[in-house]
Amino acid sequence: xxxxxxxxxxxxxxxxxxxxxxxxxxxxxxxxxxxxxxxxxxxxxxxxxxxxxxxxxxxxxxxxxxxxxxxxxxxxxxxxxxxxxxxxxxxxxxxxxxxxxxxxxxxxxxxxxxxxxxxxxxxxxxxxxxxxxxxxxxxxxxxxxxxxxxxxxxxxxxxxxxxxxxxxxxxxxxxxxxxxxxxxxxxxxxxxxxxxxxxxxxxxxxxxxxxxxxxxxxxxxxxxxxxxxxxxxxxxxxxxxxxxxxxxxxxxxxxxxxxxxxxxxxxxxxxxxxxxxxxxxxxxxxxxxxxxxxxxxxxxxxxxxxxxxxxxxxxxxxxxxxxxxxxxxxxxxxxxxxxxxxxxxxxxxxxxxxxxxxxxxxxxxxxxxxxxxxxxxxxxxxxxxxxxxxxx
Amino acid sequence: xxxxxxxxxxxxxxxxxxxxxxxxxxxxxxxxxxxxxxxxxxxxxxxxxxxxxxxxxxxxxxxxxxxxxxxxxxxxxxxxxxxxxxxxxxxxxxxxxxxxxxxxxxxxxxxxxxxxxxxxxxxxxxxxxxxxxxxxxxxxxxxxxxxxxxxxxxxxxxxxxxxxxxxxxxxxxxxxxxxxxxxxxxxxxxxxxxxxxxxxxxxxxxxxxxxxxxxxxxxxxxxxxxxxxxxxxxxxxxxxxxxxxxxxxxxxxxxxxxxxxxxxxxxxxxxxxxxxxxxxxxxxxxxxxxxxxxxxxxxxxxxxxxxxxxxxxxxxxxxxxxxxxxxxxxxxxxxxxxxxxxxxxxxxxxxxxxxxxxxxxxxxxxxxxxxxxxxxxxxxxxxxxxxxxxxx
Numbered sequence: 022x023x024x025x026x027x028x029x030x031x032x033x034x035x036x037x038x039x040x041x042x043x044x045x046x047x048x049x050x051x052x053x054x055x056x057x058x059x060x061x062x063x064x065x066x067x068x069x070x071x072x073x074x075x076x077x078x079x080x081x082x083x084x085x086x087x088x089x090x091x092x093x094x095x096x097x098x099x100x101x102x103x104x105x106x107x108x109x110x111x112x113x114x115x116x117x118x119x120x121x122x123x124x125x126x127x128x129x130x131x132x133x134x135x136x137x138x139x140x141x142x143x144x145x146x147x148x149x150x151x152x153x154x155x156x157x158x159x160x161x162x163x164x165x166x167x168x169x170x171x172x173x174x175x176x177x178x179x180x181x182x183x184x185x186x187x188x189x190x191x192x193x194x195x196x197x198x199x200x201x202x203x204x205x206x207x208x209x210x211x212x213x214x215x216x217x218x219x220x221x222x223x224x225x226x227x228x229x230x231x232x233x234x235x236x237x238x239x240x241x242x243x244x245x246x247x248x249x250x251x252x253x254x255x256x257x258x259x260x261x262x263x264x265x266x267x268x269x270x271x272x273x274x275x276x277x278x279x280x281x282x283x284x285x286x287x288x289x290x291x292x293x294x295x296x297x298x299x300x301x302x303x304x305x306x307x308x309x310x311x312x313x314x315x316x317x318x319x320x321x322x323x324x325x326x327x328x329x330x331x332x333x334x335x336x337x338x339x340x341x342x343x344x345x346x347x348x349x350x351x352x353x354x355x356x357x358x359x360x361x362x363x364x365x366x367x368x369x370x371x372x373x374x375x376x377x378x379x380x381x382x383x384x385x386x387x388x389x390x391x392x393x394x395x396x397x398x399x400x401x402x403x404x405x406x407x408x409x410x411x412x413x
Numbered sequence: 414x415x416x417x418x419x420x421x422x423x424x425x426x427x428x429x430x431x432x433x434x435x436x437x438x439x440x441x442x443x444x445x446x447x448x449x450x451x452x453x454x455x456x457x458x459x460x461x462x463x464x465x466x467x468x469x470x471x472x473x474x475x476x477x478x479x480x481x482x483x484x485x486x487x488x489x490x491x492x493x494x495x496x497x498x499x500x501x502x503x504x505x506x507x508x509x510x511x512x513x514x515x516x517x518x519x520x521x522x523x524x525x526x527x528x529x530x531x532x533x534x535x536x537x538x539x540x541x542x543x544x545x546x547x548x549x550x551x552x553x554x555x556x557x558x559x560x561x562x563x564x565x566x567x568x569x570x571x572x573x574x575x576x577x578x579x580x581x582x583x584x585x586x587x588x589x590x591x592x593x594x595x596x597x598x599x600x601x602x603x604x605x606x607x608x609x610x611x612x613x614x615x616x617x618x619x620x621x622x623x624x625x626x627x628x629x630x631x632x633x634x635x636x637x638x639x640x641x642x643x644x645x646x647x648x649x650x651x652x653x654x655x656x657x658x659x660x661x662x663x664x665x666x667x668x669x670x671x672x673x674x675x676x677x678x679x680x681x682x683x684x685x686x687x688x689x690x691x692x693x694x695x696x697x698x699x700x701x702x703x704x705x706x707x708x709x710x711x712x713x714x715x716x717x718x719x720x721x722x723x724x725x726x727x728x729x730x731x732x733x734x735x736x737x738x739x740x741x742x743x744x745x746x747x748x749x750x751x752x753x754x755x756x757x758x759x760x761x762x763x764x765x766x767x768x769x770x771x772x773x774x775x776x777x778x779x780x781x782x783x784x785x786x787x788x789x790x791x792x793x794x795x796x797x798x799x800x801x802x803x804x805x
Binding site for chain 2: 026068069070071072073092093094096097099100101113114115117118119120121123142144145146147148149150151152153154155168170171211212213214216217218220221222223224225226230231232233234237238240246248249250251252253254255256336337338341348349350352354355357359361379
């Protein structure tokens with residue numbers, strides 16, 4: 022089947038596969054089962070909302086990857102993966118959500134024929150359940166299993182030019198979303214009405230850039246509820262005298278560039294203005310420290326020092342890598358920008374620098390998606406004033 | 414903390430807890446770790462987009478459930494669960510996506526103090542990874558583990574009146590979405606523009622009913638690509654001479670009522686008209702067989718007989734239970750409407766009756782969300798003409 026719509030050139034997929042095979046060889050693996058949908062898409066191009074059933078990509082050293090999944094989803098795989106049609110295999114529908122047949126029994130039959138010794142599996146992935154592992158273990162007693170959580174994710178940390186192009190497009194959508202909500206939010210407007218426009222802006226995209234669905238829905242708690250970072254929305258109206266943070270991301274062909282801003286309806290209290298100043302100074306310091314050769318912890322420490330100087334204690338990490346992603350997370354789950362992480366930064370790594378403050382009385386999010394440059398401080402994907410917005 | 418916004422009365426949560434405890438007792442479990450976000454919400458009210466990190470609800474026989482999760486998400490739990498504040502516990506942020514500390518080590522310390530003998534875990538859930546289980550196994554050598562996949566989900570199959578009210582509201586949104594897209598889709602309109610309006614309609618909701626995010630994004634492949642059930646969208650325009658199916662659901666307070674319709678731009682070919690007639694007849698027969706006392710397989714067999722009579726072979730199940738759900742699936746993952754499933758239907762069970770046809774040349778989805786009635790055939794949640802729509 023022809024693949025006119027592959028998001029990347031074949032040479033880029035070849036490079037990715039080589040990187041993964043190298044990592045596999047260094048870990049002594051002759052095969053890797055990739056169950057993370059983001060990793061599957063990055064390696065093969067597979068794209069579809071089918072990750073609610075068991076599926077995966079089998080990578081070996083000497084043959085093209087195999088996409089394996091539910092029989093009805095092979096039609097989506099044939100249309101989206103770069104491999105030849107015989108690299109797409111399916112299991113029959115009576116395996117789906119059955120307590121008699123498990124899909125991994127079908128996968129085990131395929132794997133059994135490959136003469137494998139050591140198989141890597143993504144032990145800590147949403148889409149590799151405890152049951153999936155136990156079925157494989159039982160069905161393949163002669164294969165050694167190794168935890169390969171993050172093995173593919175780590176290869177994704179440094180972005181190609183083509184990936185950066187997609188992220189820049191996503192960032193244009195992020196800016197459009199934030200500008201739109203700053204215009205529209207007023208006291209009395211129900212939250213869901215604003216979210217409806219956020220989604221409309223996000224999916225319409227910008228000139229020449231259609232919008233894909235982001236891996237996380239818009240988050241926008243207000244007032245004291247903004248102490249809770251991950252509340253979604255309801256139909257209650259925005260209220261004067263409260264801050265609302267908006268955690269959103271544009272998405273283009275599964276690539277993200279999150280951008281968070283906070284809007285106060287009325288005049289922000291002194292403690293929020295104080296925090297705003299510290300966060301802005303922290304972001305500046307973090308972006309300045311986010312240089313090739315520095316470490317992840319250097320960014321976190323530079324940012325946290327500004328907050329501490331202002332008397333603000335922050336317990337959470339202040340950022341994570343971003344790029345290609347599927348729900349439920351737009352982070353890549355490798356590096357964390359925190360004091361304990363000594364990963365050395367490389368050019369074209371991309372992060373969401375995210376020093377959200379969630380206090381008892383309010384939440385404040387002013388964030389940037391950034392790219393590590395060859396020299397000098399990081400560049401931001403968006404160009405949006407870095408401030409706590411206020412509207413009378 | 415006051416909980417003015419709980420979706421259900423305390424008595425309903427009490428009933429649910431009693432049902433789960435009874436199931437636990439019958440399975441010999443003195444505790445259950447609930448990791449499925451839908452099950453967590455159904456039992457405790459917890460609602461937030463935080464399921465991308467490890468979290469769960471611990472149910473025992475003699476104390477209120479404990480919500481356990483990331484420290485920063487305890488603020489969301491305090492605001493959304495019905496239990497007292499001391500039933501909400503958190504782990505520190507350095508456990509998040511770390512390869513040094515695993516969140517389940519923290520949970521194990523809590524569980525270790527409870528004197529448990531047999532702990533049920535949801536082995537085949539997206540949010541209970543192979544790693545999570547292996548950490549618990551190692552940390553708690555004196556506890557017996559049992560697979561409790563679906564134990565809570567099965568208690569959810571029969572809906573309360575309050576749940577049905579939410580689903581009826583979701584169905585109003587579903588109808589609005591379908592009516593809107595039938596109006597708007599024209600040759601030349603880019604797909605993402607239609608999806609933008611679908612989202613806007615879904616989240617704006619209808620009079621007095623704000624829209625929540627559905628657990629699956631809109632699916633709308635066209636022409637031969639509609640052979641693939643789970644493709645999403647891009648920026649290409651709709652084209653004359655092609656059918657597009659629209660798989661969507663309105664959502665109100667996490668409750669769903671999916672509704673799929675298909676639109677042909679132009680005059681549908683004879684084979685699609687033939688299939689349309691068979692599917693409509695099959696839906697009628699399925700709805701008529703969907704009666705309290707009949708079995709899940711009776712619905713599937715009645716529907717499939719109509720398709721087979723028309724020479725159409727369908728390999729997939731033709732429906733699944735629906736209600737409360739979080740991504741990545743709006744199904745409940747218990748009953749399947751297929752020949753092998755002999756579950757007896759009960760009043761107020763709710764299903765998405767979903768005989769999608771995905772052929773080489775086109776896809777056809779005409780579906781209904783249904784409720785099993787006390788007597789007689791099922792009722793549909795929506796009131797939308799059951800047909801293949803066509804537009805010149």
